[in-house]
Amino acid sequence: MKRLRIFIIIFCLALIVPLAYFVLHTFRSLEQEEEAELRYFSETLFDRLEGELADLVRREEARALDEYAPLVLLPGQQAGQAAGKPSPLSRTPSEKFILGYFQNGPDGAMQTPHLENVEPSSSQAVLLDELRTMNSLFNRQRTKKVEAIEPEAVVQPATVLEKKDGLVSKYFRAAPAAKQKARLGQEVERLEEISPAQARKIAEPQASAPEQNRLAAKAEMPSAAISGSATGGFGVIDSTVAGLTREKGLADRARSDDDDAVKEKAADKPTTPEVFQAEVAPLQAVLLDEQHLFLFRRVIVGNVIYRQGLVIKIQEFLDHLLTGYFRDQPLAVFTSLRLSVGAPDGGGISQTAGATVSAPVFTASRVFPRPFSFLQASLNCQNIPPSPGRLTLQVMMVVLAGVVFLGLFAIYQSARVVVDLSERRTGFVSSVTHELKTPLTTIRMYIEMLEQGIAGSREREQDYYRILESETGRLTRLINNVLEFSRLERRQRPLVMQAGTLDDVHQEVKNIMAEKLRQEGFEYKVEQADIAPFSYDREAMxxxxxxxxxxxMKxxxxxxxxSITLRVRQDLKQTVLEFSDTGPGISRHALKKIFDDFYREDNSLTRRTQGTGIGLALVKRLAAAMGGRVAAANNPERGCTVTISLPRQGA
Known part of the structure; x- marks a missing residue:
């Protein structure tokens, strides 16, 4: 049995170790899958935010150069004629995060499409005051380097998850990682043709702001900033553009003999350009203060630089992005999105939405391309949502572990029962050998004594004969038990069911056991009321x-x-036989085992008492063959009671 336990333990370890490795590897793969899934959707969220920024950039880049004046020219209209239609930008912006639009001239003066000829107390007047303040702040920034205004976009390589060689790698090489955009919208300067009327519209001062605004702007700016040359300003790409134009031909040469006079006269005749070429730079951004930024483009017309753009309210802009793309998404239930705007001095503004994350286990971030390189998005998650396959895997692992455990337990129990039964069979053979040898030895001894005439008297000889009869009966019962047990085990024991009231059974038992009861000094009583006949096998009973x-008795x-008492009673369904004695009783743990084959309780009493271990097992088998059941219980004071319940059947 000890070797069996060792073998079972080794087998369990050999099975559990690879199974545990498989489970661990599977759960790690699930974790990687869950993280990759969350990373994919975080990148999708960043792409949507970047798409919103790209749409804003494309919309602003598509604006006409003269839309930053209060009025724009109608098609074919020349400057100086009657006023044109209002600029599309003159209306209050529909987006809450846009404060307004304005153009900053080469001398720092402001031109805005938002009209000034309104009452000062109106909201439009308040807007104009705010735009003048923004223009003044921008003028202070003009002498600073571009790096202090808009940081270079950090081109982040695409996230690459480490993967082991799989099926795809057998057929294709790994694809190169996608490179993130460095700039949204227009990437290089472009040339745009404008009419002279549009050029004058861009260059003309604000209609109702004559010199005060321009002089005030000049007073706020350093002298080095007030320059119309292409080399002044931000120093971003201020190379001089030659102001390419198409010119009309000179007047026909006068066919005169005095060529010098004709040339001088033709030179004094003015040329009229039909189209101007303006150089339009990509959008860039500058932080004006902690709450506002200026998103603008540089426009160079005839070596003169203008800055056209819009003022964005940072807090409202961040809230617009969070509300439009994150707050109402299922992703916000278990993740936190932080949008932050960095300032050149190391400070900044940020907004956070979503779940509260104190100890993130997953982080994904992106710095957006220029002109929004000041904006960074960071997605954090503390509890990554489980994959749908995780629950299935957990259930399967529990079921598999349960099946393996139950299987091993069943194997162990079966082997233990087999080994235990084998040991009991060995003990049974030894006991039967001893039980057969003892009465045979007694019989042989008394026969020799009778042959040699040792008895000495007739009464003594009768005692010897009674002993021989008792031992012969004992030997017969032992052999009958062994044969009966063998037939029952092979299911070859036929039953002869007859109706009766057990009277004939009681009488035969008393006749067979009378001598032994007398020798052992036991009293056997039968207490039976009137019962209806029921079916049973007489020999089995x-x-x-x-x-x-x-x-x-043993x-x-x-x-x-x-004292031994047999009580017989009957109810509507069964006939009950209660066999009670006044012996030492049975230990509690052995009460359910005493009817097992070859079982003998291991204590001092059984060690000094002869027996084979099949007597009570045979009782159980015979009762079961007749459709009954057997149970044992200790009496309250002393002894044990065996209860046999047989089905009640009519004669």
Whole structure:
């Protein structure tokens, strides 16, 4: 049995170790899958935010150069004629995060499409005051380097998850990582043709702001900033553009003999350009203060630089992005999105939405391309949502572990039962050998004594004959038990069911066991009321009662009262036989085992008492063959009661 346990333990370890590795590897793969899934959707969220920024950039880059004046020219209209239609930008912006639009001239003066000829108390007047303040702040920034205004966009390589060689790698090489955009919208300067009327519209001062605004702007700016040359300003790409134009041809040469006079006259005749070429730079951004930034483009017309753009309210802009793309998404339930705007001095503004994350286990971030390189998005997650396959895997692992455990337990129990049964069979053979040898030795001894005439008297010879008869009966019962047990085990024991009231059974049992009861000093009583006849096998019932009597006498010799009682009662469904003695009783843990094949309780009483271990097992098998059941219980004071319940059937 010890070797069996060792073998089972080794087998369990050999099975559990690879199974545990498989489970661990599977859950790690699930974690990687869950993280990759979350990373994919975080990148999708960043792409949507970047798409919103790109749409804003494309919309602003598509604006006409003269839309930053209050009025724009109608098609074919020349400057100086009647006023044109209002600029599309003159209306209050529909987006809450846009404060307004204005153009910053080469001398720092402001031109805005938002009209000034309104009452000062109106909201439009308040807007104009705010735009003048923004223009003044921008003028202070003009002498600073571009790096202090808009940081270079950090081109982040695409996130690459480490993967082991899989099926795809057998057929294709790994694709190169996608490179992130460095700039949204227009990437290089472009040339745009404008009419002279549009050029004058861009260059003309604000209609209702004559010199005060321009002089005030000049007073706020350093002298180095007030320059119309292409080399002044931000120094971003201020190379001089030659102001390419198409010119009309000179007047026809006068066919005169005085060529010098004709040339001088033709030179004095003015040329009229039909189209101007303006150089339009990509959008860039500058932080004006902690709450506002200026998103603008540089426009160079005839070596003169203008800055056209819009003022964005940072807090409202961040809130617009969070509300439009994150707050109402399922992603916001378990992740946190932080949008932050960095300032050149190291400070900044940020807004956070979503779940509260104190100890993130997953982080994904992106710095957006220029002109929004000041904006960074960071997605954090503390509890990554489980994959749908995780629950299935957990259930399967539990089921598999349960099946393996139950299988191993069943194997162990079966092997233990087989080994235990084998040991009991070995003990049974030894006991039967001893049980057969003892009566045979006694019989042989008394026969020799009778042959040699040792008895000496007739009464003594009669005693010897009674002993021989008792031992012969004992030997017969033992052999009958062994044969009966063997037939029952092979299911070859036929039953002869007859109706009766057990009267004939009681009488036969008393006749068979009378001598032994007298020798052992036991009293056997039968208490039976009037019962209706029921079906039973007479020989089986006799053998059951004899085995119970023999068992009670063997283990009750040391008892104070040697009394055995059989009570027979009947109810509507069954006939109950209660066989009670006054012996030492049975230990609690052995009560359910005493009817097992070859079982003998391991204690001092059984060690000094002869037996084979099949008597009570035969009782159970015979009762079960007749459709009954057997149970044992200790009496409240002393002894044990075996209860046999047989089905009640009519004659």
């Amino acid at each position: 006799v053998q059951i009662l004899i085995n119970l009597l023999d068992n009670s 283990f009750g010799r040391d008892g104070q009262g040697r």
